[in-house]
Structures are given as C-alpha cells and as structure tokens.
Amino acid sequence: xxxxxxxxxxxxxxxxxxxxxxxxxxxxxxxxxxxxxxxxxxxxxxxxxxxxxxxxxxxxxxxxxxxxxxxxxxxxxxxxxxxxxxxxxxxxxxxxxxxxxxxxxxxxxxxxxxxxxxxxxxxxxxxxxxxxxxxxxxxxxxxxxxxxxxxxxxxxxxxxxxxxxxxxxxxxxxxxxxxxxxxxxxxxxxxxxxxxxxxxxxxxxxxxxxxxxxxxxxxxxxxxxxxxxxxxxxxxxxxxxxxxxxxxxxxxxxxxxxxxxxxxxxxxxxxxxxxxxxxxxxxxxxxxxxxxxxxxxxxxxxxxxxxxxxxxxxxxxxxxxxxxxxxxxxxxxxxxxxxxxxxxxxxxxxxxxxxxxxxxxxxxxxxxxxxxxxxxxxxxxxxxxxxxxxxxxxxxxxxxxxxxxxxxxxxxxxxxxxxxxxxxxxxxxxxxxxxxxxxxxxxxxxxxxxxxxxxxxxxxxxxxxxxxxxxxxxxxxxxxxxxxxxxxxxxxxxxxxxxxxxxxxxxxxxxxxxxxxxxxxxxxxxxxxxxxxxxxxxxxxxxxxxxxxxxxxxxxxxxxxxxxxxxxxxxxxxxxxxxxxxxxxxxxxxxxxxxxxxxxxxxxxxxxxxxxxxxxxxxxxxxxxxx
Amino acid sequence: xxxxxxxxxxxxxxxxxxxxxxxxxxxxxxxxxxxxxxxxxxxxxxxxxxxxxxxxxxxxxxxxxxxxxxxxxxxxxxxxxxxxxxxxxxxxxxxxxxxxxxxxxxxxxxxxxxxxxxxxxxxxxxxxxxxxxxxxxxxxxxxxxxxxxxxxxxxxxxxxxxxxxxxxxxxxxxxxxxxxxxxxxxxxxxxxxxxxxxxxxxxxxxxxxxxxxxxxxxxxxxxxxxxxxxxxxxxxxxxxxxxxxxxxxxxxxxxxxxxxxxxxxxxxxxxxxxxxxxxxxxxxxxxxxxxxxxxxxxxxxxxxxxxxxxxxxxxxxxxxxxxxxxxxxxxxx
Numbered sequence: 001x002x003x004x005x006x007x008x009x010x011x012x013x014x015x016x017x018x019x020x021x022x023x024x025x026x027x028x029x030x031x032x033x034x035x036x037x038x039x040x041x042x043x044x045x046x047x048x049x050x051x052x053x054x055x056x057x058x059x060x061x062x063x064x065x066x067x068x069x070x071x072x073x074x075x076x077x078x079x080x081x082x083x084x085x086x087x088x089x090x091x092x093x094x095x096x097x098x099x100x101x102x103x104x105x106x107x108x109x110x111x112x113x114x115x116x117x118x119x120x121x122x123x124x125x126x127x128x129x130x131x132x133x134x135x136x137x138x139x140x141x142x143x144x145x146x147x148x149x150x151x152x153x154x155x156x157x158x159x160x161x162x163x164x165x166x167x168x169x170x171x172x173x174x175x176x177x178x179x180x181x182x183x184x185x186x187x188x189x190x191x192x193x194x195x196x197x198x199x200x201x202x203x204x205x206x207x208x209x210x211x212x213x214x215x216x217x218x219x220x221x222x223x224x225x226x227x228x229x230x231x232x233x234x235x236x237x238x239x240x241x242x243x244x245x246x247x248x249x250x251x252x253x254x255x256x257x258x259x260x261x262x263x264x265x266x267x268x269x270x271x272x273x274x275x276x277x278x279x280x281x282x283x284x285x286x287x288x289x290x291x292x293x294x295x296x297x298x299x300x301x302x303x304x305x306x307x308x309x310x311x312x313x314x315x316x317x318x319x320x321x322x323x324x325x326x327x328x329x330x331x332x333x334x335x336x337x338x339x340x341x342x343x344x345x346x347x348x349x350x351x352x353x354x355x356x357x358x359x360x361x362x363x364x365x366x367x368x369x370x371x372x373x374x375x376x377x378x379x380x381x382x383x384x385x386x387x388x389x390x391x392x393x394x395x396x397x398x399x400x401x402x403x404x405x406x407x408x409x410x411x412x413x414x415x416x417x418x419x420x421x422x423x424x425x426x427x428x429x430x431x432x433x434x435x436x437x438x439x440x441x442x443x444x445x446x447x448x449x450x451x452x453x454x455x456x457x458x459x460x461x462x463x464x465x466x467x468x469x470x471x472x473x474x475x476x477x478x479x480x481x482x483x484x485x486x487x488x489x490x491x492x493x494x495x496x497x498x499x500x501x502x503x504x505x506x507x508x509x510x511x512x513x514x515x516x517x518x519x520x521x522x523x524x525x526x527x528x529x530x531x532x533x534x535x536x537x538x539x540x541x542x543x544x545x546x547x548x549x550x551x552x553x554x555x556x557x558x559x560x561x562x563x564x565x566x567x568x569x570x571x572x573x574x575x576x577x578x579x580x581x582x583x584x585x586x587x588x589x590x591x592x593x594x595x596x597x598x599x600x601x602x603x604x605x606x607x608x609x610x611x612x613x614x615x616x617x618x619x620x621x622x623x624x625x626x627x
Numbered sequence: 628x629x630x631x632x633x634x635x636x637x638x639x640x641x642x643x644x645x646x647x648x649x650x651x652x653x654x655x656x657x658x659x660x661x662x663x664x665x666x667x668x669x670x671x672x673x674x675x676x677x678x679x680x681x682x683x684x685x686x687x688x689x690x691x692x693x694x695x696x697x698x699x700x701x702x703x704x705x706x707x708x709x710x711x712x713x714x715x716x717x718x719x720x721x722x723x724x725x726x727x728x729x730x731x732x733x734x735x736x737x738x739x740x741x742x743x744x745x746x747x748x749x750x751x752x753x754x755x756x757x758x759x760x761x762x763x764x765x766x767x768x769x770x771x772x773x774x775x776x777x778x779x780x781x782x783x784x785x786x787x788x789x790x791x792x793x794x795x796x797x798x799x800x801x802x803x804x805x806x807x808x809x810x811x812x813x814x815x816x817x818x819x820x821x822x823x824x825x826x827x828x829x830x831x832x833x834x835x836x837x838x839x840x841x842x843x844x845x846x847x848x849x850x851x852x853x854x855x856x857x858x859x860x861x862x863x864x865x866x867x868x869x870x871x872x873x874x875x876x877x878x879x880x881x882x883x884x885x886x887x888x889x890x891x892x893x894x895x896x897x898x899x900x901x902x903x904x905x906x907x908x909x910x911x912x913x914x915x916x917x918x919x920x921x922x923x924x925x926x927x928x929x930x931x932x933x934x935x936x937x938x939x940x941x942x943x944x945x946x947x948x949x950x951x952x953x954x955x956x957x958x959x960x
Contacts, residue, residue, distance in 0.1 A: 130809050140835040140889055211786050212831050216809055217792040234944060304810025305791070320793055320808050355700070356708030363718050385795060385830075386806050387813035390744050401729035405722060412721040413713075413822060415690045420628065421708035422700035433695065440687055444680045447729070451736040454673045457666070457802040460795060460830040524657050526799035531838035535826070549954075563898050610708030 003088060007095035008190060010193050011064030015539040016194050019058020024049030044223055048205075049296050052198050052230040059194035065097050065187050080182060083595055097190060099182035102593060104189050105168025106491065109161050109484070111192065113562060115157035116477075122150045127548040133536040143532035144208035145224065151211030152199060152228065155334070156235050158472070160192060161480050162341045163238075166246050166270045168491070172586035172593065173264040175255030175602030175618065180248035188241035191234055198231035210530055212331075215302035218291050226295060229288040236285040236330075239337075243274035243281075250274075255585075255618065257604035261365065265606050266582055267359055267525035268365040269344025272372040273337050280330045280376070294318070324386055328379035336375045339439070339475025340368055344411055345483045346432050346439075350417045350607035352582050352610060353429035357608045359416030360409070367406035367413075374402050384455045393452050400450040407443055411436075427501030428580075431482035432463050434509045438516070439474025442467060445520065463523030470516045481561065488565060489575030493591040496572060500564040508557035515550035518543040631697055639689030646681035650674070653818060659799045662825065662846065664782075664818035665743045666802035672732075672739060698858070743803065743816060748784035750777070755810040756787070756794030756807035758936045759836030759879040759889075761827050773875025775827060778852035782818040791936065795830035797845055804830050819846040835934040836889045839879040869915045869954025872947055880935065883958060891928050895960035897952075902929040913952050920948055 004010060027047040031038050040047075060066050071078035082100075085093055093103055094110075129138045138146065167185065171178055179185045201346045205224035209217045213232075218225055249269045284625075290301045300310055304317040351358045358364060380388060380396030414436060425430070445467040448454045457466060481504075488496045522543035527534055534540065578587040585602055586593060600620040608617045656672050661670055698708075752775070753764040763775045777783055787796050789807035796815060797804035800823075805815040829840035847855065862868050873883075873893070880889035891901075897916075902908050904927045909915055919926065920943060924936035943951070 042926040091953065139932065140838065141934065144832070144835065144837075146823070208832075208834050214793055214832075216934050217832070220792070317810050319810065321811070350704055354698075354708055355706075357710060357712050360713040360718050362724075363713070385804050386793075387808045390740070394740060397736060397740075398730075398733045401733050404729050405725050408725040409718070410935075411687055415687065415694070415712070416711075416899070417715070418691065418694040418698065419692070420631075421698050422704060422709070423698050424700050425695075433691070436691060439686065440684060444684055447679075447732065448673060448676045451672060451676070451732055453669045453736050453739045454676065456743075456804055457669050457673070457799075459804060460797075521657070525660075526659050526828070528797075528828055528838075530832040531789070533838040535828075535841070579791060607712075610710050610712070 003092050007092060007474060008063040008065060008097045009095045009603060012059040012193060012349055015062020016055045016059040016197060020051045020055035023054030024522045035053050046296050048223055049226045049292060052227050056234055063097065063190055065190040068183050097186050099186055101167050101171050101179045101185060104185050105164050106166055107189050109164030112157045112160035112164055115153050115160065119150050119157060120555050120558060122146050124552055127551045128436045130544050131548045133534050133541060135533050140532045141208055145203060145206035148207060148210045148529055149203060152232060156196060158338045158476050159235065159239055163242050165341055170249055170267060170270060172597055173267050173584065174250055174253055174258060175585055175598060176249060176253035177596050179245050180253055181245050185245050186239055188238045191238045195231045195234035198227045199568035202227035212289060213288060215291050215320055219294050219303050226292055229292050233285045235287050236281045239277045244275035246270050246274040247270060255602035255604055261362055262604050262608065264348060265361065265364055266344040266348040269340045269368050272368040273340045276333045276372050276375060277337050280333045283326050284330035287323050297425055319384060321388060324383050326380045332379040332382060333375040336371055337581060339471060340371060342476040342479035345479035346414060346435055347448050349428055349432045349482060349486055350414055352580050354418050354421030354423050355611045356417060357607060358422035360413040363409050364413050367409040370406040371403060374399060378403060381450055384452050385459045397450060397452045401447060407430055427498060427505060428482045428486035430505040431478050432613040435474050435478030435482065438461040438470055438478060438512060441516065442470030442474045445470060460529050461523035462527040462529060466516045466519030468522060484565065489579050490591050490593060492569045492585055493575060494568055494572035495575040497564050500560055504557050504561045508554055511553035515547050518519055518546040585618045635690055635693040638693055639685050642685035643682050644690050646685055647678060650677040650681050662800035662819060662821040663802060664820050665816065668739045668743060669802045672736060681827045694927050715829050747782065748816060750783045751782040752783055752785050754785050754787045754796055755790055756829065757790035758834050759840040760876050761842035768856045770856060772859060773842060775842055776852060777819050778849045779819050779822050779844055779846050782816060785815040787813045787815060792833050793831050794833050797828050797830040798825050800825050806831055822846045835932060836880045839888060863952040865950040866957055868952035873954055890931055893955055893958050903927060904929050916952050916955060917948055
C-alpha cells in the first residue's frame with residue numbers, strides 16, 4: 001500500500017485532482033472578483049478549460065516527472081537514475097517515473113492495450129445500438145459522444161502502441177544502451193496519463209462532433225468538448241517529444257558499422273513516422289486550441305455567424321474550412337504515423353519466418369520515406385465534398401493516388417521475401433499474414449475514395465468506415481499484435497501459449513473480414529457515417545447484424561489475447577534467448593534483456609536478414625575499449 | 628522456380644476471373660439504384676476500379692497463398708532460404724506500372740469531374756440545411772418547400788447554404804454530395820435521370836438530430852413539375868399551412884405517430900399535462916408551444932435533452948407559429 005501510494009501514477013492522479021479543483025476555483029474566484037455571473041451554468045465552460053489545463057500541471061508536478069529538470073533549474077545535482085529502484089517491489093518501477101527505455105516501452109504498450117480494450121468496449125456498446133434500426137438504448141447525444149470517444153481513444157491507443165514498440169525496440173535494434181534523451185522519454189510517456197484522464201472526464205459532459213471536432217458544431221457543442229480538445233492537445237505534445245527522441249536515437253546512436261541501409265527495417269519505418277509526428281502534430285494541436293479559444297474568448301476563427309459583440313468591434317467572420325485544412329494537415333499524415341510502424345513490423349518479421357532476406361530492402365526503406373513525404377500533400381482528399389475549390393480537389397486527387405505507388409512497392413517486396421523461402425507459421429507470422437491480407441483490402445478500397453468523382457458518392461458513408469478500419473487493423477492492430485507475440489519471450493523471458501495465440505488469430509481474422517466487408521456494403525447501399533438510427537428502407541439491417549456480431553467476436557478474441565499474455569507473463573514456460581532464431585541484435589542477449597542491453601558494444605558485420613550467410617548480423621566487440 | 632511461377636499465375640487467373648465475374652454480374656447489386664446522369668459517370672469509374680481491385684487483390688493474394696502452401700518449411704529442415712536480396716528490374720516495373728495506373732485514373736477522373744461540375748444548368752434550386760431540416764427555394768419560380776420536387780432530365784444547379792453548422796446534401800441514388808457550409812455558398816450539379824421518390828440524407832455529423840435530417844425527394848415529369856409549382860402558393864387554411872411547416876421543420880425530431888425520437892412526439896401533445904426537467908409541470912397550450920419554438924431550451928420536457936435549435940421570427944413568422952399550433956391541435960390520440 002505504501003509502495004502503491006508512492007508511485008508516480010497515484011501521486012500524479014491525486015495531483016491532477018487537486019489541480020482540477022484549483023482550476024475551477026481560479027475561474028469562479030476570478031469571475032466573482034470581476035463581478036461576472038458565477039453560477040455553474042454560466043461559468044462551466046471557462047471553468048472546465050482552466051481546470052483541464054491546471055490539472056495537467058498538477059499531474060506533472062505531483063508525479064515527479066519533471067523533478068530532475070526542476071532540480072537542474074535550482075542548480076541542484078540531478079544525476080540520471082539507473083537500474084531497478086532499491087527497496088521497492090518489482091512492479092513499482094512500471095508505475096513510476098523510470099528512465100530505462102524498456103520500462104517506458106512496457107508502460108506505453110500496457111497503456112495502449114488498456115485503451116484498446118476500453119475503446120473497443122465502447123464500440124461494442126454502440127454497435128449493439130446499431131444492430132436494429134430505431135433508437136434502442138442510446139440517446140443521440142450519448143451515441144455521438146461514444147463514437148467520438150471510440151475514435152479518439154483508439155487514436156491515443158495506437159500512438160501509445162507505436163510509442164511502445166519504438167521505445168522498447170529502437171535502442172535494442174541500433175545497439176544503444178538507452179534512448180538519446182531518457183528524461184524526455186519518461187516525460188513523453190507520463191504526459192499521456194493526465195491527457196487520457198481528461199478525455200475520460202469528457203464523457204461526463206459529452207460532446208457531439210465525433211473525434212474530428214469540426215466547428216461550428218464544436219463551438220456550440222456540449223461541455224465535454226473542451227476536455228476532449230485539451231486532452232488531444234496534450235497527447236500531441238507527447239507524440240512530438242517522442243518523435244524527437246526516436247530521430248535522435250536512430251540517427252545518432254547506431255552501433256559501429258550500422259550504416260543507414262544496414263539498420264533493421266523497423267528503424268526506417270520509425271524514422272519516417274517520427275518525421276511526420278515531429279512536423280505535423282502541431283497542426284491538430286493548433287486547430288483544437290483555436291476552437292477552445294473560440295469557445296472561451298469568442299475569437300471568431302472558424303464560425304461565420306458573429307455574436308453582437310463581434311459585430312460591434314468589426315471582427316471578420318470565421319471560416320469553417322480553415323479548421324478542416326489545419327486539422328487534416330495533421331490528421332491525414334497521422335494515418336501514416338499509425339501504419340508505417342505496422343508495415344515496418346511486417347517487413348521486419350517476414351524475413352525471420354521465411355528464413356530469407358527482406359526483398360528489395362532499399363526500396364522498402366525508401367517507400368516508407370516516400371509515403372511520409374507524399375503524405376503531407378494529400379490532406380485535401382478528406383475535403384472533396386467540403387466546398388473546397390474544384391482545382392484544389394483535382395490537385396489533391398493527383399497527389400493522393402501517388403501514395404498507392406510506394407504502398408504497392410511494399411506489398412510486392414513482401415511477396416518477393418516470401419517467395420522461395422522456408423515458411424513457418426507460429427502466431428506472430430499468422431498475424432503478419434493476416435495483416436497483409438487486411439491491409440491489402442484497406443489499401444485497395446482507398447483509390448475509389450481518392451478519385452474525386454467516386455468520392456462524391458462514397459464520402460462520409462460506411463464504405464469509408466470499412467476502408468478506414470481495414471487500414472487500421474491491417475496497418476496497425478494486426479502487426480502490433482504480431483509484435484507483442486514475437487517479442488513477448490524477449491520482454492518477459494517467458495513464452496506465450498501458442499494454442500491460445502492461434503485461437504485468437506482464427507477468431508479475429510475471419511471476424512474482421514466479415515465486419516469490414518459488411519461495413520463497406522452497408523455504405524454502398526446508403527448507410528451514412530455517425531448516425532444513431534438508419535432508414536430500414538435501405539435494407540442494410542443484415543449488414544449491421546453481421547458487423548455487430550463480428551465486432552463482438554473481435555472483442556472476445558482480444559480478451560483471449562490479453563488473458564494469454566497476462567497469464568503467460570507470470571506462469572508461462574521459460575523461453576530461450578532466441579526462440580525465432582533471429583539475426584537481430586536483441587535476440588543475441590539473454591531474455592529478459594539486461595538493464596543496460598549490451599555489456600559490450602555492437603559491431604555490424606553482416607546483413608540483418610540473410611539467414612543463408614555464415615557471418616552474423618552483429619558481433620560484440622571483444623572489450624569496451626574497442627568502442 | 629518456373630514451375631512455381633506458372634502454378635501461382637494459374638491460381639491468380641482463377642481468382643481474378645472469379646472476382647471479376649462477381650463485379651461484372653454484381654455491380655448493380657453493390658450500389659443503389661442509379662438516378663442521375665452525373666452518377667452514371669461516377670458508376671462507370673467505380674465499376675472500373677472494382678475490376679482493378681479484383682485484379683490486384685487476386686495478384687497479391689494469389690502469390691501469397693501460393694507461397695504459404697508451396698514454400699512451407701519441411702519438418703526437420705533447418706536450412707535457410709536462398710540469399711536473394713532483390714531484383715532491380717522487378718522493382719522498377721512494380722513502381723512504374725502502378726504509377727501509370729494511378730496517373731491514368733487521375734486523368735480520367737479529372738475529365739469526369741470537370742464534366743460533372745460544368746456550370747450550365749436549366750434550373751436553380753437554393754438548398755439550406757439547418758439543424759435538423761432541409762429547405763428548398765426555387766428563386767425562378769418564387770416558391771419554398773420542405774419537399775424537393777424536380778423535373779426529370781433537366782440539369783439542376785443546387786446552391787447550397789447552411790444556417791448553423793456543416794451539413795451535407797446527399798441523395799444516394801444521385802451519387803453526388805456536397806457540404807452545406809455556414810458562411811459559404813457551395814454548389815452541386817445534378818441531372819435526375821429517373822422518376823421516383825428518394826430522400827435527401829444529411830451526410831455530415833451535425834448534432835443530435837443528424838440521423839433523421841432527411842427530406843423527401845420526388846423526381847417527376849416536366850408537366851407534373853409545373854403543376855406542382857402552381858400548387859405551391861402558401862395554403863390559406865392555417866391547419867394545412869401548419870402541417871406543411873411541421874413536415875418541413877419538425878418531423879426529423881418529433882414524430883406524428885407517438886414514437887419516440889430526439890424530441891417528444893406531437894401525437895396527443897396539445898392540452899396534456901407534461902412534466903419538465905426542472906420538476907415542474909406545464910400544460911401544453913398555445914403559449915407553451917410558442918415559447919418552445921422561440922426559446923426551446925427554457926422549458927424542456929422530462930426525459931429529453933435540451934438540443935432543439937431556436938427558431939426566430941426570420942425563420943418562422945408569428946402567423947406561421949400560430950399555424951403550427953393550429954395543426955398540432957388536430958393531432959389527437
């Protein structure tokens with residue numbers, strides 16, 4: 001109990017609660033002093049904004065995540081803490097501010113799986129509502145709140161999952177002892193916790209815009225939306241800081257002999273991802289912040305309908321399309337932040353389970369960079385029906401379809417990798433193949449949305465819902481699951497249950513296919529996105545029934561997954577150091593990986609994936625003096 | 628190796644033929660009835676893309692499936708696969724061929740898009756979306772309606788506005804959709820090619836009543852259209868007028884048959900004692916209905932959310948509100 005109370009998690013949450021109250025009091029007191037209305041109805045909006053902001057500060061100060069920096073500011077010594085904390089049980093460091101990249105990676109990964117579960121549960125709830133036409137048990141505002149919550153919490157879960165893989169794997173893969181900036185790394189993880197708490201709190205007041213938060217609806221929305229906007233803003237901060245660390249580590253801390261084209265391919269994927277996260281995330285933060293300012297201070301960025309006061313001071317009307325441009329300038333590339341790491345995992349695991357080099361390594365690496373760069377020039381395809389000028393729509397179509405080229409390169413190289421190999425099919429490989437099939441249909445259902453004219457039809461329908469979920473399942477979720485199974489023995493030193501892993505796969509993959517195809521069909525038949533009730537005359541009820549049942553099966557399969565990894569982490573059989581006979585450096589050291597990864601520096605002497613060659617990928621320098 | 632390649636290609640051809648046949652025979656089943664000339668171009672391109680999807684899907688899945696079955700590791704075989712790192716000619720071809728395909732698609736779509744968006748038209752209709760209803764104004768005919776009635780075969784320019792938040796004007800059978808954006812005027816061009824009854828369905832999340840933000844659409848012959856226009860002068864009978872206004876503005880959220888929607892049903896509402904969210908009870912009379920239209924959030928019926936937009940005198944005049952009251956009085960259980 002004493003140990004639990006002293007964790008950063010508990011201290012931080014208490015600090016956040018105090019900060020939240022303080023923020024409320026600040027606004028109420030300020031309004032009282034200024035002689036403004038202090039009733040809850042009148043003061044709620046600014047009070048919640050202030051409470052949200054102060055609560056994040058409260059978490060930061062109370063959790064100890066900025067302790068070292070505060071010490072340095074005061075001129076006190078703040079040496080980097082290393083190793084497991086003394087006098088604490090083993091689990092304590094996972095709930096505390098710890099600077100070891102592997103601990104942070106597990107913190108990210110565990111949080112992401114918890115959020116996947118919550119957001120998935122919410123999806124099951126509103127899918128039950130949609131099984132039949134009519135409003136069964138969710139009133140429209142609650143439904144709208146839940147779909148927005150599902151969307152944004154899944155996005156946070158994915159960003160955290162990406163963070164988990166990157167933090168755990170990149171230092172190991174490049175042969176470093178840790179990330180370049182360990183304190184920043186811990187900060188980037190912990191800042192997510194108060195952000196997620198805000199998004200959870202937003203449920204109590206609700207909001208009705210979905211995760212996109214479009215004004216003017218967002219400006220007039222329910223009180224929960226400010227907590228949602230600010231929560232996302234803070235998650236974005238984490239994403240930017242994480243990206244700095246990943247870029248610095250993968251470019252600056254590579255082992256001797258590890259030229260760029262000899263890095264494990266996942267590092268390339270994370271480098272491309274991080275370049276996007278570093279430079280695009282600001283735009284969603286900015287656009288959400290501007291709506292909060294508009295709601296709080298009446299600044300008319302996006303709403304064309306002016307208040308009397310705004311008219312009196314000659315304020316020009318706002319433009320709703322401005323928001324959409326800012327928002328999608330991040331939120332489209334964000335999709336590549338989600339899928340590039342997943343595609344990197346596919347490229348990383350296929351050679352291991354095919355016992356053959358990655359086909360066209362340089363092409364695969366450059367394809368990631370190409371997707372990242374072209375991804376910046378395509379945001380307008382989310383606005384093909386928004387009223388944007390015709391010439392912009394056509395331009396954005398030409399750039400959008402270009403993304404198909406590097407994506408195709410990846411697919412063909414994966415086939416080239418498998419071709420003529422010696423394939424085995426343990427659970428991670430099954431999920432890689434599942435990912436390949438699902439991302440294929442996700443990718444192929446993309447061009448009809450990319451060509452403007454067909455998008456005039458498909459935009460904002462369930463077809464898009466099907467397309468998007470296929471890209472997320474194939475591009476992130478399946479590879480992520482593959483990664484968890486694959487590195488599980490390395491992380492825990494124990495083996496997961498193979499039979500349950502296969503059960504998980506064989507439940508989830510057909511269920512996903514059924515869900516995705518029925519979503520797409522419902523969309524083609526006229527089902528719109530984000531509606532609580534649909535017209536029975538469309539004849540889409542069978543598709544909805546299939547979607548709901550399949551969704552529940554996926555949820556059950558994920559419960560089996562979580563049960564398997566939790567149980568196996570405690571009771572599973574002890575795993576060998578290199579159960580997959582991988583050439584990757586992290587598999588050349590014992591499991592779980594020692595505190596400082598490698599006791600001797602790595603030297604790259606061979607190809608990362610060429611299993612036919614006698615010389616290994618890396619050797620350990622004979623003494624640390626060789627460094 | 629050659630043997631494997633031939634077998635895989637056979638598998639791919641079989642898959643592609645099957646899926647291609649599905650698209651060829653099933654396309655009309657996949658999409659709703661087609662009812663506009665612009666939609667015809669859209670369906671052509673969509674059909675072409677479905678064929679492409681079938682082909683590329685078969686190509687990738689065919690190779691992958693074949694590999695999964697043919698290149699399994701034999702039990703006891705601990706050796707590695709061949710040391711093949713790539714093939715430049717293959718890489719260049721699977722870069723260039725998809726590039727040519729997408730450039731071709733872009734070029735075709737550009738041509739179609741500018742054809743769909745060409746400015747000539749025979750009829751102008753001004754569409755206004757507002758939470759949660761659609762109003763259609765015919766400036767050349769001088770009429771206003773909650774029902775969209777259009778002549779078949781005439782190219783219509785829809786000038787689209789929004790009174791509050793972003794909505795999207797969409798009739799699935801016409802394919803084309805375009806957002807209604809407050810502060811902007813947007814356009815859609817549609818030539819209805821099939822007579823019949825359809826619905827406008829708001830396609831952009833606009834709040835609590837979004838799901839039911841529908842409006843009836845009728846595509847009729849030119850003669851019927853002209854006859855309809857002639858009838859559209861506002862009716863003198865207040866009950867008739869009220870009925871029309873209720874159908875125009877209210878039925879997205881308030882049913883007339885007793886079923887529960889976003890708001891309370893109108894059936895049997897007039898004269899009833901109704902509990903409110905603040906714990907008081909009110910008799911639904913002229914004054915309450917008037918007040919609830921002008922300032923709906925002031926007295927909300929218990930069990931409902933305060934989500935109804937206010938209708939000022941610009942949207943509904945005092946006479947129109949009185950006509951709505953007159954109509955509601957007739958809705959007895």
